[in-house]
Amino acid sequence: MKTCLVVDDSRVVRKVARKILEELSFACDEAEDGRQAMEACVRRMPDLILLDWNMPVMNGIEFLRSLRQMEGGDVPRVVFCTTENDLAHIQEALSAGANEYIMKPFDSDIVQSKLAQIGLV
Amino acid sequence: MKTEDFDLFQSVLKQRSGLVLTRDKAYLLESRLTPVARRWNMKDLGELAGAIRSRRDERLLRDVTEAMTTNESSFFRDGKPFELFRQVVLPTFLKAREDTRRIRIWSAACSTGQEPYSLAMILHEEQAKLAGWSVEIVGTDLSTEVLDRARAGVYSQFEVQRGLPITHLVKYFRQQGDRWEIIPEIRRMVTYREFNLLNDLGTLGTFDVVFCRNVLIYFDQPTKTRVLEAIGRIMPPDGVLVLGGAETVLGITDRFKPMDNHRGLYQLTTAPRPQGLAVKAAG
Numbered sequence: 001m002k003t004c005l006v007v008d009d010s011r012v013v014r015k016v017a018r019k020i021l022e023e024l025s026f027a028c029d030e031a032e033d034g035r036q037a038m039e040a041c042v043r044r045m046p047d048l049i050l051l052d053w054n055m056p057v058m059n060g061i062e063f064l065r066s067l068r069q070m071e072g073g074d075v076p077r078v079v080f081c082t083t084e085n086d087l088a089h090i091q092e093a094l095s096a097g098a099n100e101y102i103m104k105p106f107d108s109d110i111v112q113s114k115l116a117q118i119g120l121v
Numbered sequence: 122m123k124t125e126d127f128d129l130f131q132s133v134l135k136q137r138s139g140l141v142l143t144r145d146k147a148y149l150l151e152s153r154l155t156p157v158a159r160r161w162n163m164k165d166l167g168e169l170a171g172a173i174r175s176r177r178d179e180r181l182l183r184d185v186t187e188a189m190t191t192n193e194s195s196f197f198r199d200g201k202p203f204e205l206f207r208q209v210v211l212p213t214f215l216k217a218r219e220d221t222r223r224i225r226i227w228s229a230a231c232s233t234g235q236e237p238y239s240l241a242m243i244l245h246e247e248q249a250k251l252a253g254w255s256v257e258i259v260g261t262d263l264s265t266e267v268l269d270r271a272r273a274g275v276y277s278q279f280e281v282q283r284g285l286p287i288t289h290l291v292k293y294f295r296q297q298g299d300r301w302e303i304i305p306e307i308r309r310m311v312t313y314r315e316f317n318l319l320n321d322l323g324t325l326g327t328f329d330v331v332f333c334r335n336v337l338i339y340f341d342q343p344t345k346t347r348v349l350e351a352i353g354r355i356m357p358p359d360g361v362l363v364l365g366g367a368e369t370v371l372g373i374t375d376r377f378k379p380m381d382n383h384r385g386l387y388q389l390t391t392a393p394r395p396q397g398l399a400v401k402a403a404g
Contacts, residue, residue, distance in 0.1 A: 085278065087296050090287060101287040103278050110282045116200065117286045 007037040008052040034058025053082035068097040126170035141341040187264040194232040196285040227328040230336040231260035234271030241310035261316035274303035334365035362387040
């Protein structure tokens with residue numbers, strides 16, 4: 001079973017994302033911010049990380065840059081899932097090593113379509 | 122809904138678009154035609170049916186047909202046909218058309234333009250191989266409303282997130298608030314025309330590649346046969362037809378055969394005979 005780490009400071013978003021991903025046969029873990037996500041990745045690299053941008057402690061882009069520097073940090077596919085819906089943020093995310101980008105609001109169709117783009121469903 | 126009203130809508134739709142509406146799809150009439158009735162200041166579908174009967178208003182009939190035949194679309198819908206287009210179809214024609222350096226592609230029932238623009242983006246990605254070539258993409262649909270949207274090339278945030286890789290969004294779209302507009306370079310690669318698949322296809326010219334996906338499923342068997350055979354007549358002997366995942370030629374026409382190992386792609390079984398040739402020869 002493929003694994004996914006859902007990183008978002010909103011409990012509601014994590015719950016919605018988790019439900020969609022579990023229906024797509026992912027085993028999900030959750031983190032509330034970038035630092036918690038780093039700790040989870042040190043324990044075990046997931047196949048997929050669904051990543052919010054704006055979070056306390058460590059935001060999404062800082063987390064992504066640190067992740068890509070870590071040993072094995074190039075492995076997880078990272079899909080941003082954020083309200084930052086402008087071209088500049090998308091370009092910044094891609095430069096930092098994001099594989100896909102979801103602009104909130106999202107639904108299961110969009111998540112499935114994006115995961116298909118990166119060969120995970 | 123009264124039986125005679127259902128029968129009227131069924132007959133109008135069959136006649137004007139080929140759409141076959143069975144009883145179990147009556148809910149579609151309710152959901153899609155209620156907004157049309159409201160637009161025309163009518164209280165319900167009964168009044169709408171009455172108006173169709175009493176005055177065969179062309180604009181009203183068009184609104185009804187368009188509301189029932191407008192289907193959802195997405196960029197690179199179903200993925201695979203577009204991969205096959207890039208990996209199999211395009212290289213084949215780059216070789217086969219080396220002398221004329223001309224390829225014509227038809228996106229039949231293109232709705233709001235996602236299919237022809239997806240093809241245009243693939244061609245753009247392959248542009249190094251296409252220097253000096255003339256590649257024409259023609260998108261047609263029955264509905265003027267969806268064609269206006271296709272020509273504008275402006276899509277919602279929701280639409281650009283289904284099927285479109287983020288790298289393509291960045292490369293081929295401009296952001297306008299919460300809408301995304303396809304760049305002129307891609308838009309210019311597609312020509313749109315209002316066209317009913319039940320009409321004479323000869324007016325469109327010939328096409329090397331025809332995308333006719335998720336259209337035939339709405340037709341009854343004789344209409345499917347008629348449309349497929351008409352498409353066969355406007356394709357060269359080595360032309361390629363692309364059908365939707367739930368569609369086939371088997372049992373409908375023997376003019377096309379599936380291409381080995383390339384699901385959804387079809388080729389002509391023999392060189393199509395121009396219409397009327399048999400009569401001429403006999404005379």
